[in-house]
Amino acid sequence: MEFSVSDELLGTFVPIIVYWLYSGIYILLGSFDNYRLHSRKDEDTKNLVSRRTVVKGVLLQQTVQAIVAILLFTVTGNDNETAKDLKLNFIVLARQFLIAMLVLDTWQYFMHRYMHHHKFLYRHIHSQHHRLVVPYAFGALYNHPLEGLLLDTIGGALSFLLSGMSPRASIFFFSFATMKTVDDHCGLWLPGNLFHVFFSNNTAYHDVHHQLYGSKYNFSQPFFVMWDRILGTYMPYSLERRAGGGFEARPTNENKAD
Secondary structure (H helix, E strand, C coil), X not given: CCCCCCHHHXXXXXXXXXXXXXXXXXXXXXXXXXXXXXXXXXXXXXXXXXXXXXXXXXXXXXXXXXXXXXXXXHHHCCCHHHHHHHHHCHHXXXXXXXXXXXXXXXXHHHHHHHHHHCHHHHHHCHHHHHXXXXXXXXXXXXXXXXXXXXXXXXXXXXXXXXXXXXXXXXXXXXXXXXXXXXXXXXXXXXCCCHHHHHCCCCHHHHHHHHCHHHCCXXXXXXXXXXXXXXCCCCCCEEEEECCCCXXXXXXXXXXXXX
């Protein structure tokens, strides 16, 4: 009897598996102090939440994410013809990926920014994510459950629906988006990192946002910085060597928003 796993099931669980595997790689690389944006001491003393609590929070969000994904795939169904076409037409797949990236970025920018400017929402919901003053890889999805639903899960559902991608294509898109999000929070500036080569929205860019001076800037995530630049919330920074080893992202005054 032949055993097979549906694209819908893979689209639901592969990104979750990728999250923990990719985070694990960064945990191993975290011992290279010369590439850290913060010292290990700062990670232990400045963060306001334990790693155990972070793991539990991420697992809760991923449980909700999986439930919503299963419901979404059930409602939309599997378009086999679309899946076959995508194998033959790279241009279609690239267009769908780009649309999904733009939709996800747009949704997350405005929701993220609103949560920072609305005092109640920040104090009771979004501040949970900012308990990680020194971000690390597996804390990328550590959020209040409501924020995880609004920003990540609903944002992902919209990008899937509006791009018109198939469940098979979504496996690759959401795995890629997961890797990008983990990389943004990994706290490491590694040489040859392709995410840093191709995206100006990167580990250092997002690290600025996690600091007190950057909490009203650099809202864009996870791919592009266009909305920050268009709407004046872009905070430029310089990457400098830190005393004692590693790097530090320091804000500059150039083009700084009011």
